[in-house]
Amino acid sequence: MPPVNRQNDGGQGLTVLGLETSCDETAASVVRLGPDGATVLSSVIYSQIDEHAAYGGVVPEIAARSHVEMIDTVTRQAMEQSGLDWSELSGVAATAGPGLVGGVMVGLSYGKAVALARDLPLVAINHLEGHAVSARLGAETAYPFLLLLVSGGHCQLLEVRGIGDMSRLGTTIDDAAGEAFDKIAKAMGLGYPGGPALEKLAASGDGSRYDLPRALLGRKDCDFSFSGLKTAASRLAQTCETDQDRADLADAVQKAIARQLMERTERAMKAYLESHPELVAYDAEAGTSKSGQRLFVVAGGVAANKTVRATLQKLATKYGFGFFAPPMAYCTDNAAMIALAGAERLEKGWVSDLDAVARPRWPLDEARATGDPVHKKQGRKGAKA
Template identity: 80%
Template structure:
């Protein structure tokens, strides 16, 4: 739960997260059916704990925000359905929130952040650069044409036998590693846009993982992977900063999403921002990965602007932040390959 003042200052009253890591660890990744079932079983208790933590009841709410996508639609349907039920029962406005918009505003949970800013949203399912002018007003500057950075972390970690969740396990394994031993591919070197690609890196590293025999081998490969991902994120972000600086005097670079919790990625991106004369900001660690507070804040900002949703708002497995750009310039045109994004 979040309280938002008229001048935009956010205070987190409570943010309860029920982790499903143990439920999925045996499978090496998220199983959609298990995730949706766990949502059904736990949502009552999670909401109750959030209420107790905030010290308020349903009568103290101004509105109900719920994630409506993008994501595994089973879990999204559970949360959105619960939110609709509360809104109907209490006569409260419903705000259907784009999960990515929650990440976009998450840095505002820990600091006073003014719009506009340049955002790198980097997580397990998404990797994109955005110009954020305000809530509901964002332009895509670049995106991944295949895999997200977090997906590359997780799947390479799985190939190395590091367990789940893979990103934190790979980061820990990389400590004490020497990544210079391995020569990993660099993607899209001939292109001058801000798009990303991690599929080649993922394939090459997964093959190299089969040759690792010792803990030192695995540490060296983990360090190489971490450095390669950070380097690509830095290169594309640097291009975006150069373009952004031509249009804006307010130079703030925000990094959000689960991969923003990686210390090496943060360090490299902070150095890149400093070299371009940008201030650097990332959310507190607790708000990098998926959390309730960022959705509450996005909902509160929308409510403040009168941007409420109809009660029949659908759950959406795909929901681009910049829908106009996604329609005009799709990364994956429909056809035999399907629409991945």
């Protein structure tokens, strides 16, 4: 691979084109990482919501074909919005997994083509690592921090010491929180995407009417489970006769998911502090994050849910953690987070070969995933996380 070009932006930092195609958004972004943190120079996202709405969820084949049709247009728009020439880029970063492998292959192949044609280094990025650093797009969030990554396909608690240096504390043993939101919303007839629709409906509901199950109460680890909640709520949805019934159930579901996220996160916070007694309480008055302070980050699409955010922010304050989350525009899948992860890797001189492969499954903590898999080998590959 060509060497990292550190001179082509006047010494202001590394400027990276990011590409994201892991699910149903075709996204491209240009991000500059300088001495004062990250600056998003452009961010373009083409959403396939209308193409999948009729099916109530993402159809992998349709998603892959749409990525093929849109990737060039979206990338050119991102470059135009950035005001930069191709020669001013330091590198190109592309999601290489995990995700729908057909879509991942589109973005990664396009990234390889850009890298080869423009003589730029390529950085193959773990989509989850992109989410892990996404809070750093809104503010200079210092390492290390405790991370709750919660989205449609993933639900994990991680200790993040830096780029490429993360340890899993807990993960879902079945469904992710975002999947539970979407599937329950579908059972309630709310359409796709279901999560935002359920949140809107819950605003006028009283969840105390419904008693939903609480998962894994006998376990003292930090793992999650949402399959029982999903099944129970889907069955209750069949009994709803009025709009108020549906609003009350939506509120109950939202609060149940927020409660489980809070309970497991509280366990993780206690374990994190036990293993890091040197961390001091976050200084909210100073308003800046510093290494050595207690910092908590929540990222992923579910981080956009206001009830979830408020619940976790209250918990962070209780244990002296500073609460950080990406700006709303960078909670769901986007390419700015991929570009930032790529820039941070380029800073360390970490680049990928042009034979980098697309991976449908790619755990952030591969050592833990291999040594202590959530799904034991029984003829199945298990969850992509």
